Amino acid sequence: MAPNPTPPEAPSPGVESAAPLAIICGGGTFPLAVAGGARRAGRPVVLFPVRGFADADFTAWPHEWVSLGGFGFLKREMRRRGCRDVVFIGNVLRPRIRDLRLDWTTLRLMPRVLGLFRGGDDFLLTGLGRLVEEAGFRLVGAHEVAPEILMPAGQLGAVAPDAAARADIARGREALAVMGPLDIGQGLVVMNRHVVAVEAAEGTDLMLARVAELRANGRVKMPARCGVLVKRPKAGQDLRIDLPSLGARTVEGAVRAGLAGIAVEAGGVIVADGAELIRRADEAGLFILGFEPADGVAS
The missing domain is CATH 3.40.50.20 (Rossmann fold)
Known part of the structure; x- marks a missing residue:
């Protein structure tokens, strides 16, 4: 999943080149x-x-x-x-x-x-x-x-979501299913089955910063390692244009927001530098989970 910072070797002579x-x-x-x-x-x-x-x-x-x-x-x-x-x-x-x-x-x-x-x-x-x-x-x-950049199903890294986190993921998926047709956003944060932040024009990083601020000023009174960032494409979204993304900065933002983990739709979110993503999540004790689009949360 890691991005390639320099061009790989030119294709072998047996590979037919298409138009650029x-x-x-x-x-x-x-x-x-x-x-x-x-x-x-x-x-x-x-x-x-x-x-x-x-x-x-x-x-x-x-x-x-x-x-x-x-x-x-x-x-x-x-x-x-x-x-x-x-x-x-x-x-x-x-x-x-x-x-x-x-x-x-x-x-x-x-x-x-x-x-x-x-x-x-x-x-x-x-x-x-x-x-x-x-x-x-x-x-x-x-x-x-580049299909290798798509989020796989299941748990990435060493940390698994507990029962409370799974309940938050289920609530987040329900809320996103309602929001999607209204073209509101691709992500939200759920704590104790309560939606505390919705991604809008500011994007995921600034939404997570807002959650960290809500914790700091006492507007959200939850213990540390509580809550989940949930992301998935909007219903009917043209995936050729705007796939949701997940990267190391997202992990850092989730840690500052005091979340327990991140759950995104498998095959519906692209991941930048997967090895670094997993390393940072494991170091922070944060889970990363890919759930199936139509079924229950992947285990």
């Missing part, structure tokens, strides 16, 4: 993990890191920096380099319209873009993906290119 895969890169290490998975499978890649969001080191990879409002430039570069398939991966916060540096192509699309900003994140991302497809490209999920 375009990877539009936001923040974090996932873009390099996906690029490494594609190359190991014999697929050439071109990375398009987004200015202001992408923060990995792309110098060892074929790449071209793009701006968030430069859709015309992006299309031309992908076509010039022979790309047909496109992957979106990495963290990108919803921008303000006035902060976008628009090229002429994007400016002509502004009536549609403005309409997309009037919905939730899933509505916005799905609409942007549709624009890419209408331009003649095929949208591909990161999990299809």
Whole structure:
């Protein structure tokens, strides 16, 4: 599960190379993990890191920096380099319209873009993906290119959830099932079967920081090692665009929030640097669990 910081060896002569895969890169290490998975499978890649969001080191990879409002430039570069398939991966916060540096192509699309900003994140991302497809490209999920980054089912690491944690996981799954169709968020925190925080525009890390603050100021009066972060995709979410993610920073945030563990949907959440994730969770005494999408909590 560990991301590949430098390109692997070129595919052997017996591997047939397809057209280059375009990877539009936001923040974090996932873009390099996906690029490494594609190359190991014999697929050439071109990375398009987004200015202001992408923060990995792309110098060892074929790449071209793009701006968030430069859709015309992006299309031309992908076509010039022979790309047909496109992957979106990495963290990108919803921008303000006035902060976008628009090229002429994007400016002509502004009536549609403005309409997309009037919905939730899933509505916005799905609409942007549709624009890419209408331009003649095929949208591909990161999990299809690098399936090794998907969360497996069962317990990761040495720590197992107890009965109280399992009850919290069940309550969290029930709440997310209700929230998903409303395009509210992909995660929440449950303590003693009570939902104490819901992920919204701030994202998982800041939600966990809010839980830590609630503990510190006495608004949440629970013993340490109580509560679970539960994450899963929204119902009907286009997994090619926005899969929930789990990384070492999530573990650190859960520890500061005083939680007992993290439970995410197996096959529905991507994991960055799994070995480091497990190491940090074990050191902190935190459990990591992958539950099956439709069944009971995996054991």
